[in-house]
Amino acid sequence: MKSVNRPTLLFALSTLILGLFFGWLFFGEGKAVQDEHNHSMANGSEVWTCSMHPQIRQGEPGSCPLCGMDLIPVDMGDSDDENPMEVKMSPTAMQLANVQTAIIEKGKATKELRLSGKIQVDERSVSTQTAHISGRVEKLYINTTGEYVSKGKVIAEIYSPELVTAQEELFEAQKMKAMQPQLFAASKERLKNWKLSDSQIENILLAGKPQERFPILSDINGIVINKKIQLGDYINRGSSLFELANLSQVWVLFDVYESDLTWIKTGDPIEYTIQAFPGQKFKGKISFIDPFINPTTRVAKARVVTANPGNKLKPEMFVTGMLLSQVKGSQSDIVVPKSAVMWTGERSVVYVKSFNEQSMSFAMREVTLGPSLGDSYIITEGLKYGEEIVTYGTFSIDAAAQLAGKPSMMNPEGGKAMAGHNHGEMK
Known part of the structure; x- marks a missing residue:
């Protein structure tokens, strides 16, 4: 058998010793530390946990290894008279978690609505200028929209064979006025039915011959918003010539x-x-x-009527409104900050503080949400006046409830406390 040389033997022994040392370091010492850690938590009255990661548990203050947040203490002591539906938190834990509470008081639920809209023409002020006799448009005095027209102003001239005939009949009736005054009166009345004034009829009689081009006078004051005729058009009695709007009063539509x-x-x-x-x-x-929703825009219009001296407000101007309103049919409501409500999509819960000031106990309560008020909710069911609720730090309370096996947002029935976070043992 060959003898092993000395350098090789020394290398093998060194490797074995280092392996034993690192094995003890990783497995032996880590296991001892974990056992000591678990033992201290089992015997201690407080466990420190993370409000965002309740599976993290330590027997002393520190930071969460997952998110770095400061750990908060949770009382793990058992008490025979402890309410199984409530979770306790020490004053230290509440201070570290910045838990804040508020007492529900009576008040009116108000909401600030910000609305956008436009200035629009008051529909009640829109009128149509029509033709009172048939004929051909020989001249237009109003050629564009936006022009202002005053009542009695000449807006067009027409040639009307029918009107020429009626004037000739008037002259014949004038000749027989002494013998047949009724015929003369009927001829004048016919012209009046075509909206000719007494002065216009007198001018015709003074001229002694028919006028071929006859002026059309405006019946109303207003600004032209729609021009419907062109030079040379033939119009019938009742034809629409112009649409005019009086802008002395306008609508603001939101x-x-x-x-x-x-x-x-x-x-x-x-x-x-x-x-x-x-x-x-x-x-x-x-x-x-x-009374209806526009199917395209999905909005309804809210109208404000306002005076418009000097036509200062122009249709289509953009407006922004602010309305502070109270919900219809409500005199007093329970309103809580949104930070007080934990919402899972199907359930909404808040934490209600016990009236026993020494215990600092909190119980989860399911509530029914009403309308949203910006940073608050109306609560329609589940709370009553005078109760004290958590308004800030609800996740910390919920984490403590999960750790203690009490009802919580994710586990409404409660159950066994969650297992500790194992960070020392390797398998």
Whole structure:
């Protein structure tokens, strides 16, 4: 048999010794540390856990190895008279988790609605200028939309064979006025039915011959918003010539989404601004709300009627309104911050503080949510006035409940406390 040389033997012995040392370091010491850690938690009255990772448990303060948050203490002591539905937290734990509470008081549920919209023509002020006699348009005095027309102004001239014939009949009736005054009166009345004034009829009689081109006078004041005729068009009696709108009063129409309709009603005051007048505020009241939802935009229109001296407000100007409203049919509501509510999609829960100030106990309570109020919710079921709820730090309370095996958001029935976080043993 060959003898093993000395350098080889020394290398083998060194390797064996190092292997034994590292094996003890990783397995022996780590196991001892973990056993000591678990023993200290079993005998201690407090366990330190992470509010975001309740599976992390230590017997002393520190940081969560998963997220780095400060660990909070949870009382793990058993008590025969302890309420199985409540979870206890020490004052130290509440301070570290920044748990805040508030007492529910009576109050009105109000919501600030921000609405956008536009200035629009008051539909009630829109009128149509029609032709009162048939004929051909020989001349137009109004050629573009946007022009202002005053009542009595000449807007067009027409040639009407029918009117020429009626004037000739008037002259014949005038000759027999002394013998047949009724015929003369009937001829004049016929012209009046075509909206000719007494002065126009007198001018015809003074001229002594028919006028071939006859002026059409405007019946109303307003701004032309739609021009419907062109030079040379033949028009019939009753034909629409122009559409005119009186802008001395306009509508402010706001878009209201269906989710906000419960918060708005006729008579509500609203304050709004107009892009064209930065820094200037306008006030009004909601006078009408559409009884239907636009199927394309999914909004209803809320209307404010406002005076418009000097036609300062122009149709299609953009407006932004702010309305502070109370929910319809509600005099007092339970309103809680959204930070107080834990929501799983199917269930909404809050934590209610026990009236025993020394125990610092909290019990999970399922609630029914009403409308959202920005940073708050209306609670329709599950809470009552005078109760004290957690408004900040609910996740910390819930983590403590999970650790203690009490009902929690994810485990509403409660159960065995979660296993400790094993970070020392390797298998």
